[in-house]
Amino acid sequence: MSHTSSADAFDNIVHFGQQYLSLEQVVAVAKGAQVKLKDTADYVEYIQKGARFIDSLLHEEGVVYGVTTGYGDSCTVNVSLDLVHELPLHLTRFHGCGLGDIFSPMESRAIMACRLNSLAVGKSGVSYQLLQRIEWLLNNNITPIIPQEGSVGASGDLTPLSYLAAVLVGEREVMYQGKRQATKDVYLQLGIVPLRLRPKEGLALMNGTAVMTALACLAYDRSQYLSRLASRITAMASLTLKGNSNHFDDILFAAKPHPGQNQIASWIREDLNHHTHPRNSDRLQDRYSIRCAPHIIGVLQDALPFMRQFIETELGPSCI
Secondary structure (H helix, E strand, O other), rough: OOOOOOOOOOOOOEEEOOOOOOOHHHHHHHHOEEEEEOOOOOHHHHHHHHHHHHHHHHHHHOOOOOOOEEHHHHHHOOOOOOOOOHHHHHHHHHHHOOOOEOOOOOHHHHHHHHHHHHHHHHOOOOOOOOOOHHHHHOOOOOOEEEEEEEOOOOOOOHHHHHHHHHHHHHOOOEEOEEEEEEHHHHHHHOOOOOOOOOHHHHHHHHHHHHHHHHHHHHHHHHHHHHHHHHHHHHHHHHHHHHOOHHHHHHHHHHHOHHHHHHHHHHHHHHHHOOOOOOOOOOOOOOOHHHHHHHHHHHHHHHHHHHHHHHHHHHHOOOOO
């Protein structure tokens, strides 16, 4: 599937709804881009149809995993129909036991973008109103306070995503206008009514990989920058130490054409070509840390395409 640019060239908006996001789009939202949820009548109906499907299952069969049953090993425990609306709230509260440092607002925005992306594909049975609330939070730069430690990857990022779910229902804390505040106080200040989660919405919000995927997107972005930065520093070091630029000649790297290694050597050559860089006859062979830098940095550069494919596959729709 082809990907659109990280943000609209004119209005810096990333669009959500029945499409995959690119890695760059997640990073753009993390760094402050506004988001726009698809709002055509047919799309809204498509999302609402998924939510109504859960209602029809309850009406026709009365048995839905995680809706009229407990979770995991508790799937044999029945939940009566008069309690199914309470179950999502109890699920979010049960997992509110994260520890450690909190994610930065940028990391939290990336997490929210990944979760909105997954739910907006329309395979999770959530309501359009839930998607709108995540959109609103992002566009008003209201981010959940999410501890970094607790059940990441264990049947989904359950504990950290419970902090996003809790904010939707007006609980726990958010970062807003540079201050850590109680969610209920921010909602009161802005005149926002907390959501009441529908059956399955707690499970849909929490049982996914949005945290791992979001952090991977940001790590990839940093890795790209680090690869280019390390190449430029190598060129600067070569100049400073009066090294020999012929160590980076393309004819040498063509003999063993690892793509990443060749890319790094090319970047170093480009940087050195902007400066007078005569051959140093007193030291015909530069130190390993200079002449072999493309071989080391190139390992990272070679890994990036695989990691992009892996991450963007994970950015595809969730079906929980």
